[in-house]
Amino acid sequence: MPRRTDALLGRLLAGLAALDPAAVWAHGSLAGGDYQEGRSDLDLVAVLPGPLGPRTVWAVARLHARLRGEPLAPLLHCTYLTPAGAAGPERRHLTWAHGELFRRPVTPVTRRELHDFGRVLHGEPPRALLPPVPDGELRAFVVRDQRDFWRPHVDRPALWRQDVWVDLGLLTLARATATLRDGRLISKREALDLLPGLGAPAELVEDIARRRYDDRSATPPDPGWTDRRAVLVRDYLAPAIDGLVARCG
Structure with a gap:
């Protein structure tokens, strides 16, 4: 440690x-x-x-x-x-x-x-x-979290200018997908690797990887990136969450 x-x-x-x-x-x-x-x-x-x-x-x-x-x-x-x-x-x-x-x-x-x-x-x-968590209880919670928490927050533009919301929004979607598809919990690192296969824009995946795993002294993106990123995230997450909930809810 x-x-x-x-x-x-x-x-x-x-x-x-x-x-x-x-x-x-x-x-x-x-x-x-x-x-x-x-x-x-x-x-x-x-x-x-x-x-x-x-x-x-x-x-x-x-x-x-x-x-x-x-x-x-x-x-x-x-x-x-x-x-x-x-x-x-x-x-x-x-x-x-x-x-x-x-x-x-x-x-x-x-x-x-x-x-x-x-x-x-x-x-x-x-x-x-702690008592065990039945698979059905886990799945129901994951769907509810995506539908009732994350999906409404996609419609709040100011949130998506913040790094923490971008990171957690996309990584939680990927982790939820793995749980609902395979019945397993994955790490944030595994979730990041899963995002391209779920159709997430490459720019967003690279942005998360740079901030979470690369040298903090790396050159930051251009000043307009934060606003453009917010649009990219919301345009991606809204249909992605809707589709996941429709398939698994």
Whole structure:
């Protein structure tokens, strides 16, 4: 594991020790083999003894506040489950992400990732505490995510001038396609390789590859590229999502 990542996770685990976690797991890029230090999020799930009352919530908030000075801290996302609440896929769980505490579900995709290739950082493995995700539940979530979240957001032009929306929009489409077609979860690197075969414009694929995997000092595109890219992305994603949902919904 890269040095700065290892240092941050070490500090987090040391801080969580006082809360006696049953398990701490990594998912996403850190578990799936596509982790890029300083670029990829650090996606974690911790299982704490429940219930998570005010004192525990305050302890979690203080721990993350103490970690703010770490270089990779803005990329650290951690959701806190309890053994009694881990089985509920619709339940919203305490989560630290984007510098704040809020609540969100642990999606069927995340749960399947944890079962298939989750990385145990401490304690019990995911299969000991999380129920399996049936194929039908996974497929239904992926279709719903494309139809109800991504498709409406394609119609918001300002979003697609931002790198993060371009990257996640196209890569999530490719990952959804692989899941619905083959029943498997793929990494972002594999999704990038899949995009040309799904008809994505070569300029968009090259743009994502340059920013995610090439030297950051590489020459950026011309000033008008951001606006032109937004049009390309929206023109591609709208029919691509509609077609995927029509085939698999």
